[in-house]
Amino acid sequence: MALPSPSDLIPDANDQNNYCSTCDKTFTKRHNYLSHLSCSHLDKMSELYRGIDCKSPVMHRYCADCQKVFLSKIFYQIHLDKIHDIKPSKPHKSLPGADDPDVNDPKNYCSSCDKTYFNKRKYRRHLIEVHNLILPSKAQPRVKASNTKPVVDNLKNYCNVCNRVYKPMESYRCHMFRYHHIATRPTESLSSHVNRNKVPNPWHHAT
Incomplete structure (x- = not known):
């Protein structure tokens, strides 16, 4: 007898x-496991949104018409949509909590959906649109002190006022112009550059 393939197994x-036999994956949290089942295996597990017989109401996941209870609020919302044709209201956006995906995951991995995104921008957009999370803006605030002018350091692209280093020259020039109102040019004379590592030679005379 041949063993059943993983695609034929029902979690x-x-x-x-919290082990998914179809995907051969184990989830650390039950919330993430149930979210995975709702996203990937709902077509094979219709009982999840059909509910379990129960006459005692359970907050946020009990259908009074069907007198059924559900394992999670997600399945209750799917039940309202598929059985009663009631579209769930859009949830309010909230700050990331302990059960939400890690916003700062270096691999851009969403633990709830079990998906990895190619870059940070798409991952953040997914968290905002799908999980309704409020993420802090990555934009740098404007400098409040208008009378503070940084030393132009085109060699290291370093801003001593904001204490930040910019790798691309274009980003450094944009920062200086946007936040400090200083226009820098790549062809500026060397006298405007600051080299913090080079020791000056007192015996060198300019010709």
């Missing part, structure tokens, strides 16, 4: 180890 929603 157990009540698995104590």
Whole structure:
């Protein structure tokens, strides 16, 4: 007898180890496991949104018309959509919590959806649109002190007022012009450059 392929297996929603037999993956949190089942295996597990018989109401996941309870609020919302044709209202945006995906994950991995994104921008957009998370803006605030002028350091692209180093020259020039109102040019004379590593030679005479 041949063993069944993983695609033929149906995960157990009540698995104590949060193990998905179809994908051969184990989730650390039950919330992430149930979110994975709702995203990837709902077509094979219709009982998840059909509910379990229960006459005692459970807050946020109990259907009074069907007298059924659901494993999570996600399945309750799917039940309202598929069985009663009631579209769930758009949830309010909230700050990331302990059960939400890690916003600063270096691999751009969403633990709830079990997906990895190519770059940070798409990952942040996914968290905002799909998980309704409020993410802090990455934009740098404007400098309040208008009378503070930084030393132009085109060699290291360093801003001593903001204490930041910019790798591309274009980003450094844009920062200086945008936040400090200083226009820099790549062809500026060397006298306007600051080299913090080079020791000056007192015996060198300019010709």
